[in-house]
Amino acid sequence: MGDSSEVRAWEELIPDALGLIFRNLSLQEVLTVVPRVCKSWGRAVSGPYCWRDIDIEEWSQRCKPEQLDRLLRVLIARSCGSFQRLSVSGLASDSLFSFIAEHAGSLQTLVLPRSEISDAIVEQVSSRLSNITFLDVSYCKKIGPRALESFGKHCKSLIGLRRTMHPLEVADKVSQDDEAFAIACSMPKLRHLEMAYLLLTTRGVLEILSRCKELEFLDLRGCWEVKLDEKLVKESYAGLKVLGPQVEDTYERSFWDECSEEYSDTSDYSWEFMDDDDDGIWDDDDQGFEGLEVRFYGGGFNQAYAGFHWPPSP
Structure with missing residues (x-):
């Protein structure tokens, strides 16, 4: 390249472009490393540009309810109502779900397992x-x-729609055909439906098939009463x-579709979030986002996750 070629510094990229680049980084890096590089990068991560896809499902399985509540409210606020996908596990309260709905004008994919x-x-x-357009309410026992x-x-x-359950979570129920009838009567445009391990009968499934004419995929693994x-x-x-209904694998791969292929047992961590600085931008003498503390701990899956392996066919 000649001397006349224009070289543009990364910090001069517009926030939208920076947001697209930062989406390739981990949540940890976007929240703790990127803002420390320069002011323009700090502005990008404190605005909506990085938060149109909010995926904290893996992290949320390991945090305390109050930490999840705090982080989720911060990220949704930063998105300014522009987030199109939200993936989070274990919402602990109706109030947090209500908060999500209040800001969900652009939301298209909602993944809320174990909530x-x-x-x-x-x-x-x-x-x-x-x-x-896509909803995951798997392992949500209260709905x-x-x-x-x-x-x-x-x-x-x-x-x-993904509505799968673990057998232990439905052990006290006689039948869940009422869920099948609700789906059949209200979701006629479904193309993809997962109902693994619900206590369904042939009648409930046939009702879905008769009304959901556009259905292309139906997961009935573990629905032993369906013939x-x-x-x-x-x-x-x-x-x-x-x-x-037969189950061939003891490990259900599709359950982890949204998770990183590079997940390892050493990636377990916990983050503690305190007050968020509304300005979100450092002055020259600032050392970081005020009141934000992030901690990481080593470890892996524990016994709490052992119950989510699919049991074999009876």
């Missing part, structure tokens, strides 16, 4: 989630057909792939 949300709060705020029907009623663009005629399914529902 403590209730039927009542879903019925109250689901009208604010009208743009959602049932009322919540599913409300989601379907208000989320008219919903084409993907479908494979020949009839192929003839009557061309293009539909049905998985199960």
Whole structure:
């Protein structure tokens, strides 16, 4: 390159461009390393440019409820209502779910496994989630057909639903066909449906098949009471792939689709968040975002996660 070539410094890139670049970094790096580089990078990570895709599912499985509440509110506030995907595990309260819904004008993908949300709060705020196209409410023990029907009623663009459970979580139930009927009646545009280990019967599944005409994939692993005629399914529902009820693997790979391929047992950590600095930008004499403390601890999966391996077929 000649002397006349223009060289542009990284710090001069517009925030939108920086945001696209920073999406390739880990959450840890975006929150703790990037802001310390320069003021322009600090502005980028404290604005909406980096937070259109908020994925803290892996981290949220290891943090305290108050830490999760604090971080999630900070990131959603920074997104300024522009986040299109939210993936988080273990929401501990209805109030936090309500906060998400209040800022969900652009939200399209909502992944909330193991959350403590209730039927009542879903019925109250689901009208604010009208743009959602994919929903994951797996292992959410406190919701049932009322919540599913409300989601379907208000989320008219919903084409993907993941509602899987662990057998121990449904051991006290007799049947969950009422959930199947709620899905069938309110979600006619579904293309992808996962219902592994729900206590369904053939009748409930046939109701879904008769009403969800666009269905392309149906996961029924562990739904032992479902008896479908494979020949009839192929003839009557061309293009539909049905998985199960038999379970071939003891480790369910699709459950971890959203997780990093590079996950290792040494990546366990815990973050402690205190007050967030609304300005988000350092002055020359600043040493970092005021009141933000991040701590990392080594470790791996513990016994709390052992129960999420799929059991073999009976």
